[in-house]
């Protein structure tokens with residue numbers, strides 16, 4: 001369970017998020033939509049711990065993230081969360097198998113088991129036998145499937161995704177989102193997905209709109 005309590009974030013004197021509170025239930029797939037510049041990515045970054053709020057708290061399973069030291073916060077993020085962010089693209093100099101195994105290695109899983117586990121996950125996203133390929137050999141849609149495999153390989157309780165199908169054609173995007181939904185549901189994971197696409201948002205269990213008044217059901 002993830003609780004946001006009175007989150008406020010300002011940039012250079014401009015308030016982007018003001019006293020925002022919301023409870024995200026475990027295991028629910030939620031889409032967040034809203035006008036450009038309203039603060040959707042900012043909100044996701046605060047939840048991910050990539051940025052800190054000016055005030056308020058991000059509370060994961062009853063623990064306020066700010067109450068943890070850096071190591072504990074990093075550990076919690078690595079084990080409990082998965083990320084599909086534009087900035088965390090697939091690394092070009094690693095094979096697909098190495099890319100997907102990365103969260104497992106960071107979580108101290110041994111390399112051989114990690115590699116086998118990564119291959120299983122690649123197969124689950126339709127890339128069986130491609131583990132030794134490099135990202136340059138893949139299409140945009142295939143790369144996005146690698147990002148999904150990497151985000152879910154360590155079975156996080158919560159997936160955070162920022163425009164996971166932003167640069168894909170509608171048909172490919174639909175396939176990716178069906179896959180994303182199937183994988184999180186198979187793992188019992190929750191997800192928070194920021195998107196401008198109504199078709200993408202329709203794949204979620206619930207759509208929330210972020211505005212100056214906070215998060216409201218669509």
Ligand SMILES: Nc1ncnc2c1ncn2[C@@H]1O[C@H](COP(=O)(O)OP(=O)(O)OP(=O)(O)O)[C@@H](O)[C@H]1O
Nearest residue numbers: 011012016034035036037038039040041042043196
């Ligand atoms: N690191 C930063 N420094 C300064 N201003 C920032 C920073 N990050 C975001 N902002 C500002 O905060 C506001 C919200 O940005 P954010 O990217 O969260 O909006 P968004 O709703 O995700 O927009 P879009 O839908 O266009 O991606 C914008 O005005 C943006 O310029």
